[in-house]
Amino acid sequence: MGSNGKIIRKKDLNIWQKAYLTEIFKGLRLTISQIFKPKFTYLYPEVRFKPQPSFRGRPVLVHENGTERCVACGLCSRVCPALAIEVQASETELEKERYPIKFEINMVRCIFCGFCEEVCPEEAIIMSNEYELVFTSQEEAIFGKERLLKSTEEMKDRLEFLRAHR
Amino acid sequence: MNGSKTLLTSYVSQPGEIKTSSGKTLRTDEMIINMGPQHPSTHGVLRLEIVVDGEIIVDVIPHIGYLHRCFEKHAEHMTNYQQVIPYADRMDYVAAMNMEQGYAVAMERMLKIEVPERVEYIRVIMAELQRIASHLVAVGTFGIDAGAFTPFLYAFHDRERILDLFEMTCGARLLYNYIWVGGLSHDLPPQFIDKAKEFCKYYRPRIKEFNDLLTYNEIFVKRTANVGVLPKDVAINYACSGPMLRASGVNWDLRRDDPYSVYDRFEWEPQVGKGEMGTVGDTWDRHIVRMREIEQSVNIIEQALAGIPEGNVQAAIPKRIRPERGEIYARTEAPRGEIGYYIVSDGSTTPFRVKARSPAFVNLSVLPEISRGAMLADLVLIAAGVDIVLGEVDR
Ligand code: SF4
Ligand code: SF4
Numbered sequence: 001m002g003s004n005g006k007i008i009r010k011k012d013l014n015i016w017q018k019a020y021l022t023e024i025f026k027g028l029r030l031t032i033s034q035i036f037k038p039k040f041t042y043l044y045p046e047v048r049f050k051p052q053p054s055f056r057g058r059p060v061l062v063h064e065n066g067t068e069r070c071v072a073c074g075l076c077s078r079v080c081p082a083l084a085i086e087v088q089a090s091e092t093e094l095e096k097e098r099y100p101i102k103f104e105i106n107m108v109r110c111i112f113c114g115f116c117e118e119v120c121p122e123e124a125i126i127m128s129n130e131y132e133l134v135f136t137s138q139e140e141a142i143f144g145k146e147r148l149l150k151s152t153e154e155m156k157d158r159l160e161f162l163r164a165h166r
Numbered sequence: 167m168n169g170s171k172t173l174l175t176s177y178v179s180q181p182g183e184i185k186t187s188s189g190k191t192l193r194t195d196e197m198i199i200n201m202g203p204q205h206p207s208t209h210g211v212l213r214l215e216i217v218v219d220g221e222i223i224v225d226v227i228p229h230i231g232y233l234h235r236c237f238e239k240h241a242e243h244m245t246n247y248q249q250v251i252p253y254a255d256r257m258d259y260v261a262a263m264n265m266e267q268g269y270a271v272a273m274e275r276m277l278k279i280e281v282p283e284r285v286e287y288i289r290v291i292m293a294e295l296q297r298i299a300s301h302l303v304a305v306g307t308f309g310i311d312a313g314a315f316t317p318f319l320y321a322f323h324d325r326e327r328i329l330d331l332f333e334m335t336c337g338a339r340l341l342y343n344y345i346w347v348g349g350l351s352h353d354l355p356p357q358f359i360d361k362a363k364e365f366c367k368y369y370r371p372r373i374k375e376f377n378d379l380l381t382y383n384e385i386f387v388k389r390t391a392n393v394g395v396l397p398k399d400v401a402i403n404y405a406c407s408g409p410m411l412r413a414s415g416v417n418w419d420l421r422r423d424d425p426y427s428v429y430d431r432f433e434w435e436p437q438v439g440k441g442e443m444g445t446v447g448d449t450w451d452r453h454i455v456r457m458r459e460i461e462q463s464v465n466i467i468e469q470a471l472a473g474i475p476e477g478n479v480q481a482a483i484p485k486r487i488r489p490e491r492g493e494i495y496a497r498t499e500a501p502r503g504e505i506g507y508y509i510v511s512d513g514s515t516t517p518f519r520v521k522a523r524s525p526a527f528v529n530l531s532v533l534p535e536i537s538r539g540a541m542l543a544d545l546v547l548i549a550a551g552v553d554i555v556l557g558e559v560d561r
Contacts, residue, residue: 020384022384023383023385024385026378027314027316027379027383028380030375030378031316052333053417054333054334054336054352054355055333055337056337079245079246079249081249081250081252081253082252096402111256111341112338112341112350113252114343115249115252127337132519143539165352165353165355
């Protein structure tokens with residue numbers, strides 16, 4: 001067979017060769033020996049995969065005692081290649097002067113690239129270890145501040161990782 | 167691809183006349199079979215329009231574009247050059263590191279940036295790990311298409327260990343956004359070198375095991391040897407590249423023949439098909455070339471791990487990328503062949519034009535040529551041997 005269009009007839013085999021028994025046994029020997037080796041699969045959803053701190057899951061906003069670190073500079077929104085972030089700034093009495101009155105990330109658009117984390121001057125937006133994102137509608141996929149905010153304690157692992165490796 | 171007009175009219179039967187979408191009239195004993203776009207053996211959303219005479223293939227017409235995501239147009243509409251990288255990842259999602267590397271090499275040549283040595287070494291390690299991971303997907307799914315399910319699990323088990331290494335480094339398991347223009351997003355974590363060495367040690371015997379299980383299995387050899395033979399001259403005329411070209415006996419590897427990065431410092435050999443089981447350039451050759459390339463990649467990784475210098479991986483990353491007016495074409499060796507980026511700059515902060523020459527797209531074009539005259543059941547194997555990734559074919 002091939003580009004010349006000729007058909008090559010396979011050699012005539014006797015019945016023993018046709019059964020390919022030796023080859024099947026050779027393969028089976030290897031696979032059966034695997035049965036006694038440790039398993040490497042998870043019984044998801046009972047057992048879940050625990051990502052390392054380096055893992056880039058969905059982006060979250062960090063808050064310290066209820067105040068978000070974000071100063072609404074809009075850099076993350078500008079750098080986001082998928083145009084997933086919308087920030088609206090407003091003024092506040094606090095020392096940082098500006099805060100986001102509205103901060104939305106569209107999780108359907110987000111491609112988990114990590115540019116927002118990289119560019120943020122306040123370490124306010126970071127990648128969490130959450131990887132299970134299920135929505136039943138487009139609206140549900142737009143995460144507002146209430147769903148994005150996480151405390152520094154919750155995000156301790158990632159913050160430490162960033163400090164060590166940036 | 168043909169326009170929608172021909173597609174619409176193609177199957178309308180005038181009395182005594184049925185046409186394929188390429189306009190050929192069918193003979194009475196011929197028949198059109200559609201394979202895909204939702205067919206597991208097309209490895210994605212590819213539709214093959216097959217004209218068969220009984221069980222013999224008369225013609226194959228690939229229909230592509232189901233996964234078109236406007237990579238090139240997207241690249242023009244970013245706010246800076248760095249942002250193209252996550253999109254480049256998504257072209258060949260099985261070998262994202264190699265896609266990034268191609269883009270980074272092109273941009274660095276355009277900007278005339280010298281990247282630190284450590285960066286080059288890490289890039290080589292990552293690119294070769296990715297090559298192994300990608301070839302593992304290729305040979306694993308190839309086994310499935312031949313009816314061997316177990317090797318697929320073996321391949322994916324080992325691939326998972328490579329992905330663990332990637333996750334440790336940059337946090338992502340599939341689409342990394344790791345190799346940036348001028349540097350890398352993260353330095354290697356301290357335990358990486360040991361883990362990678364451990365992997366190489368663990369993985370070498372597994373190659374032999376895999377070969378015993380699949381490659382030299384008599385049943386597998388009978389299915390693949392002498393099937394889908396791609397002669398040397400046809401391969402060159404169709405501009406095939408990568409394992410596809412090398413399996414046809416052409417000794418051409420961009421890592422050696424158009425050197426980039428630090429590949430010239432390592433000892434390794436490009437692998438060519440020798441026709442051990444049948445004819446040079448048959449489907450089995452394509453498989454064995456991938457298996458041998460995996461071995462070579464392990465060699466390169468071990469040498470690179472031993473010689474990795476110290477340095478700052480982010481030192482050469484430009485703050486603001488604003489190339490002068492001009493254009494560049496740079497090509498690198500991805501697991502599927504030559505990935506080339508043609509980038510035109512108009513002096514602004516976004517590319518004026520990015521054209522990606524994707525290897526799987528070009529390799530796919532040779533499919534009709536090599537499957538004419540084959541049996542219908544062999545087409546699945548021939549298509550798997552080409553090792554297409556539809557994300558990259560359609561971009
Ligand atoms: S999250 Fe960071 S980058 Fe984004 S607006 Fe807030 S401070 Fe700026
Ligand atoms: S991770 Fe990337 S895509 Fe997602 S919000 Fe951040 S910058 Fe945008």
